[in-house]
Amino acid sequence: MKYPDRLEESYHIALCHFDEIIGPEIVAITPKLQNPFSSIILNLLPTLMDLQDEIVRKDPFLFVNSYFMSYNLMFSLPRMDARGGSEDFMITILITPTEAAGMIALSGLRDILPTLRESVVPHILNFFDHRDAKLLINECENILKGYLEPINLFIESQREVWGKPVFRQQDYRIEE
Numbered sequence: 001m002k003y004p005d006r007l008e009e010s011y012h013i014a015l016c017h018f019d020e021i022i023g024p025e026i027v028a029i030t031p032k033l034q035n036p037f038s039s040i041i042l043n044l045l046p047t048l049m050d051l052q053d054e055i056v057r058k059d060p061f062l063f064v065n066s067y068f069m070s071y072n073l074m075f076s077l078p079r080m081d082a083r084g085g086s087e088d089f090m091i092t093i094l095i096t097p098t099e100a101a102g103m104i105a106l107s108g109l110r111d112i113l114p115t116l117r118e119s120v121v122p123h124i125l126n127f128f129d130h131r132d133a134k135l136l137i138n139e140c141e142n143i144l145k146g147y148l149e150p151i152n153l154f155i156e157s158q159r160e161v162w163g164k165p166v167f168r169q170q171d172y173r174i175e176e
Contacts, residue, residue: 009102010035011095011152013144015120016046018088024049027089028140030148035096037067048072049090060113064103068096071106073113077121079128089124091116093151105158109151119143 014029024046033041048063048070060073071093076086093109093116095102120140127136 009095009097011093011148011155013116013147013151014045014092014094015140015144016049016090016092018049018090020083024090028137028144029094030141030144033096037096041068041094041096044068045070045092045094046090048092049074049088060110062103062107066097068094069103069106070094071109071113073117075117075121077124077128087124087128089117089120091120095155102155105155108158109154112147112151116144116147119147 010031010033012029012031012033015027016024017027018024026042026046029042044065044067051061051074060071063070063072072090073092074088074090076088078085079087091113093106093113095106120143123136123139123143126139127133
């Protein structure tokens, strides 16, 4: 597979769910990831839900590796027929690839995560009542799309301060 010489920076918002049977999974992500590391990112992102630290479960947390950086907020919603009486979710703002200035910009988005959470909660609760997974995915993707422009504008405003990064493909290890 031929990879580009340079990687374009991209921003994404994702909603993950911890399924009682199959474990953590991505419910919705917008826009779709389209870079050479998409499969690595899509496999790793939902596993962040495995963190069981009480501090992480209450406050937004940053995650960084060589493929992506993310700001994440986990939350639980009550559901009587769920194991433990609740369902766990995580809302994520993701930037790929990773670089220091992007991390600084990402850290400025802490306050938008609770707003994102509150925007998707009514749709998740509706899903609990009707169990229409396709409707949940469509509604959540539409909601998340509405936040992309303000997030992009914020990050671009930070780029005026920190500069635009250049990513070279050879800086990243690719496992086939």
